[in-house]
Amino acid sequence: AQSVTQLDSQVPVFEEAPVELRCNYSSSVSVYLFWYVQYPNQGLQLLLKYLSGSTLVKGINGFEAEFNKSQTSFHLRKPSVHISDTAEYFCAVSGVSNYKLTFGKGTLLTVNP
Amino acid sequence: ETGVTQSPTHLIKTRGQQVTLRCSSQSGHNTVSWYQQALGQGPQFIFQYYREEENGRGNFPPRFSGLQFPNYSSELNVNALELDDSALYLCASSLETVYNEQFFGPGTRLTVL
Secondary structure, eight states: OEEEEESOSEEEEETTOOEEEOEEEEESSOEEEEEEEEOTTOOEEEEEEEOSSOSEEEOGGGOEEEEETTTTEEEEEESSOOGGGOEEEEEEEEETTOOOOEEOOOEEEEEEO | OOOOEEEOSEEEEOTTOOEEEEEEOOTTOOEEEEEEEOTTSOOEEEEEEETTEEEEEOSOOTTEEEEEOTTSOEEEEEOSOOGGGOEEEEEEEESSSSSOOOEEOOOEEEEEO
């Protein structure tokens, strides 16, 4: 079984500032890792994923994340945020041989002008 | 390419009633997963359907059931609705059961009074 802990429920930042959203996971097997974004009243959109290979993963909208196996972390970063990045962000994990995504509780990123 | 669609968008039911939610997969996707997202929480896996058969289930009671049709569209049925069933129900489609890049629909907001 897997579990995900998103360490911050809310992260307020100013526009053009850098941001890091933290995610730790627990699993007894090898994992795939994902970040999804959810805008108000919408479904989930995949930002980026780690399946294998390079531990630094680049996604859409200028986001990137780094997989750290020793620290069981998969933190999401963006060097300069925009107002339009305001949304809920979910970290998710699955085992490499199972089918279900296990999500964290989400981090609300609020970008202020 | 058509994305994942869900109907209806919103639904209000009373306790004890039954409800059916519908999902059309993204073109070419043969696997459908359903998730429940309670207010302020991350999505929780309900079950997955692959080639018209249930292919795994989360921690949900039997009154949550589903179907997948030959065209890969899917239904989620919930019997004997309870107040705690109020949530956003998300459908996600993918190409295979193991490779877990899932594409989400906009969801159906169910309110149980």
